Amino acid sequence: MSLRRIIYTSHATNEYNKRDLLDLLHESRGYNSIDNISGVLMYRDGYFLQIIEGEDSLVDDLVKRIANDTRHDDIKIINDALVEQRLFPGWSMGCADFEDPTLSLIPGISNEFTNPQFIDDLLDRLPEVASYIHKNLTKEQIYGAEAS
Numbered sequence: 560m561s562l563r564r565i566i567y568t569s570h571a572t573n574e575y576n577k578r579d580l581l582d583l584l585h586e587s588r589g590y591n592s593i594d595n596i597s598g599v600l601m602y603r604d605g606y607f608l609q610i611i612e613g614e615d616s617l618v619d620d621l622v623k624r625i626a627n628d629t630r631h632d633d634i635k636i637i638n639d640a641l642v643e644q645r646l647f648p649g650w651s652m653g654c655a656d657f658e659d660p661t662l663s664l665i666p667g668i669s670n671e672f673t674n675p676q677f678i679d680d681l682l683d684r685l686p687e688v689a690s691y692i693h694k695n696l697t698k699e700q701i702y703g704a705e706a707s
């Protein structure tokens with residue numbers, strides 16, 4: 560099995576509040592657990608950043624579905640690679656809502672998804688960013704409100 564990881568940013572066509580994000584996550588997690596897809600979805604200032612990892616062809620199928628979704632546009636793949644291991648094993652899609660002031664990405668990293676410096680730092684420091692996200696997200700953000 561080839562494990563693939565894709566990272567993209569996109570622009571939300573409508574403003575997302577917590578409820579909208581939860582609805583989207585609820586739907587996504589259902590599909591992702593069937594396909595053994597893991598990752599994290601971040602939202603800030605009208606932009607999404609999503610990290611998706613899983614079996615190559617299943618990630619491919621998912622990215623095609625996501626690309627056709629009218630809830631966002633301006634999708635930019637910022638990284639697409641075959642990888643040895645998952646950064647978010649067991650997360651059918653964690654959610655980091657960066658509108659929440661208690662959450663900032665990692666100290667010293669800009670958290671504007673569209674800033675090229677952010678993208679460079681994120682890619683350079685991905686394992687560190689992943690471990691920071693692991694430590695700082697609540698159970699609800701990782702697994703969804705239905706899990707306790």
Ligand SMILES: Cc1cc2nc3c(=O)[nH]c(=O)nc-3n(C[C@H](O)[C@H](O)[C@H](O)COP(=O)(O)O)c2cc1C
Nearest residue numbers: 586587588590591607609621624625628630631652
């Ligand atoms: C920002 C964003 C992230 C999404 N993430 C996922 C995801 O991780 N998994 C998933 O199955 N669908 C995700 N979706 C929803 C898909 O685009 C699609 O609606 C869903 O997979 C159902 O596919 P279908 O409409 O072709 O039946 C996401 C949509 C958006 C706008």
